[in-house]
Amino acid sequence: MKVTVVGDLLLDVDINGTATRLSPDAPVPVVDVGGVRRRAGGAGLVATLLMRDGHDVTLVTAVSDDDGAAHLRRALSGMELLTGAPLAPTPTKTRVRIGSHPVVRFDEGCAPAPTPDCTGDMRAAIDSAEVIVVADYGRGITFNEDIRDALTTAARRIPVVWDPHPSGSQPVSGVSVVTPNLAEARTLAKAAGLEPVVDPGAGTAQAGTRLLEHWNSRAVLVTKGEAGAVLVEATGPATDIPAPRTSVADPCGAGDRLAGSLAAYLGLGVALPEAASRAVADASAFLSEGGAASLAVDAGAVEPGPAAAGPDPADAVEPGPGAAGPHADAGAVVELFGNQPSRPDGVQLAAEVRAQGGTVIATGGCFDLLHAGHARTLAAARAMGDCLIVCLNSDQSVRRLKGPHRPIVSMEDRAELLLALSCVDAVVVFDEDTPEDCLEFIRPDIWVKGGDYQPDELPEARLLATWGGQCVTVPFHPARSTSGLAEALAKVG
Missing domain, CATH: 3.40.50.620 (HUPs)
Structure with missing residues (x-):
């Protein structure tokens, strides 16, 4: 199947090591670095997963001309990469882990960037696609008016799945399904001036319904991490989709796996409720196998050292329901x-x-x-x-x-x-x-x-x-x- 992925690229860097002692200077762990891994994130992860599934993938994005971009081009070798002008540094997320446990993350160049150009080849890739995934990570690609016009036209004839971001653009009218996670749905609804949703149960369907009307999409699939998802369509009641029980260290890449799988199933003619159920199952299976950090990286991307493969925590993807912060109603009841x-x-x-x-x-x-x-x-x-x-x-x-x-x-x-x-x-x-x-x-x-x-x-x-x-x-x-x-x-x- 010919799949076009439209979206923003990120470079994910994992620094893996061990820690058995605290620093004498401050109460922080001392990490002995074992290895460094680099791989494509954002729209690059969606495209990588779809290519691994055997699809003919074209990635429409923007790539800079710095060292980070060189790593991304190596990681994405084997697929057609169509890019606009390099208007900003490569956004890089560097995560430090002790074994499989995240310790800290450093973000570089991740602020919103100027809107990149749209070339004729990029427009042609959207026009000729059999199915499209939009992986918006708030870096500007979906703000381009030529790209938005092409996506609007494509949505009238083929499945278009839009994975939104709070810093990104509004989905174009008529897309098949928009796939925010619950935290994103609440943030996007608030930003759009819609009535806030407080109820964490029925509120999921309410948030999906309000965003469905606001975006004029055919459906909204609100994902809830290990609690599954809620599908809201323009007609009919909301549908709860449970996630298979699985042991998950962290949910990095779940949203990307879900969006890509959902688009592929829709492209094969599977009805939306069944396609959504299969996509949720695929995302769970992906995480149980190690998630994004389990993917092989490009040659030369791993620096010497016994890199301890473990999962990554990307905060923009799949936070669980009611993202918990300090004292978020926790501990209000003391129990034996x-x-x-x-x-x-x-x-x-x-x-x-x-x-x-x-x-x-x-x-x-x-x-x-x-x-x-x-x-x-x-x-x-x-x-x-x-x-x-x-x-x-x-x-x-x-x-x-x-x-x-x-x-x-x-x-x-x-x-x-x-x-x-x-x-x-x-x-x-x-x-x-x-x-x-x-x-x-x-x-x-x-x-x-x-x-x-x-x-x-x-x-x-x-x-x-x-x-x-x-x-x-x-x-x-x-x-x-x-x-x-x-x-x-x-x-x-």
């Missing part, structure tokens, strides 16, 4: 983990952060008489990821571990004090002697403890390893302990 059949807020927060490609950090303890050593440990732990969940021993658990005179402070007050710290996003109380059952549900990427022993000596290390997590220790602060503080208070009394 072992006594409640429902999942606590901390577990829900972990799932949301993981769905949007974030890193989940957890730590645990009694935290009886909160002191400066606790505060430093918690702040250092939070700096390692996107949320910090504290596993807190219940009063009964503390009594069994510390004796009948402990805790000094009740479970409710200890949890409230912890949640008052800006570095703590949620508290989950457990009633057992150890946090293993609690950790099974949260499944953090990193488990942090204070101490002067090796991370692999922690009793939780073996459990964390079963889902690819790791244990990290932070510096021990002498002369700061609950016991010492209790003794001092006793003397004062």
